[in-house]
Amino acid sequence: MSRAGAIKPESDHILDRPMGDTDGIDFEIIELLFFAYRDFISDPDAILDTSGFGRAHHRVVHFVNREPGLTVAALLDTLKITKQSLARVLKQLIDSGYIAQVAGPEDRRQRRLFPTERGRELALALARPQSCRIANAMEGLGEDGRTAVKAFLSGMINPATRGAADDREDTIEGHKQ
Amino acid sequence: MSRAGAIKPESDHILDRPMGDTDGIDFEIIELLFFAYRDFISDPDAILDTSGFGRAHHRVVHFVNREPGLTVAALLDTLKITKQSLARVLKQLIDSGYIAQVAGPEDRRQRRLFPTERGRELALALARPQSCRIANAMEGLGEDGRTAVKAFLSGMINPATRGAADDREDTIEGHKQ
């Protein structure tokens, strides 16, 4: 091992003061979000390890179960990934019998995605520990506290995405089903 | 293209009902967390694309700036990744002059990590848009609402991690610096 560079501590303008609440930046909540999400994701990850699937599969199974019959295009839009990226995990989920494709009733080019019973079970199994973790974290909060949390999370989301759930009903821009 | 399987819609027990609030699971907040974090991360991602760095670099720069002088072991513990994984990005950050290593004053085996001015600037630049997004999402909330949000996020974190920040001061278990 060479260890080059470890010899001269006083070159190169080293800073030894912690990056605190300078510039009015709240680093604490930035870190809270990082750790919270990391642990939030770790629950389903543990289950997925057993099944041989990954996070990518989790997301697909989740949204297909939340909105059965959604098109591939709509799913791509929700996940914000490329179709090549989706193709890999989707194929595995279909081949394993978690998701089924059906040609669109109006537009037969579409492949509408539906969960099988097996897929539904998986989605529920993955959501359950996350729901528990959330319920646990909500425990101390009152009704208004919970409302605040939801409002906060909602406010963190880009406007374009924020209305996505509504697009399932009425479709104004793009991707009409 | 073969399109096998798209032909028979009625086989395989397809479910067409959305996975709603069955089992008392709050899917809405699960999705809020997913979208919130995705967009929260997208801000620094855009900046990093310019610098040729990725999310992994972001995390390292962040925590080194938050706690200058932390050891490699402590950083590994925070990030929960392997040293081989860290080595790649850390080397790049050191070679590019964002982070400097200094041999530990007491234990000279340690390589304590410090930000350079350049590293500090990067960390701040990455934190700024995230802070803005948070401030924006907090806007409507009162003081108690903000407290609720922090309590919620804190409650989402695994106990082991939750006290990590305190370990910086007094060190009880493992990794004493």
Added chain:
DNA sequence: AATTTATGTCAACATAGCTGACATATTCGA
């Protein structure tokens, strides 16, 4: 002096994203 610890490094591998190019089936518009 022997062992443990903190760190670095090499090699190989997996997952999950990306781009670019091209194929096929279907729908739509002139």
Added chain:
DNA sequence: TCGAATATGTCAGCTATGTTGACATAAATT
């Protein structure tokens, strides 16, 4: 009706970031 646009699939290759296993070195500890 024909050509263009659309929805989807697929091949090939690349990148980023994680993993495991094995081994090296310097310093501390016993």
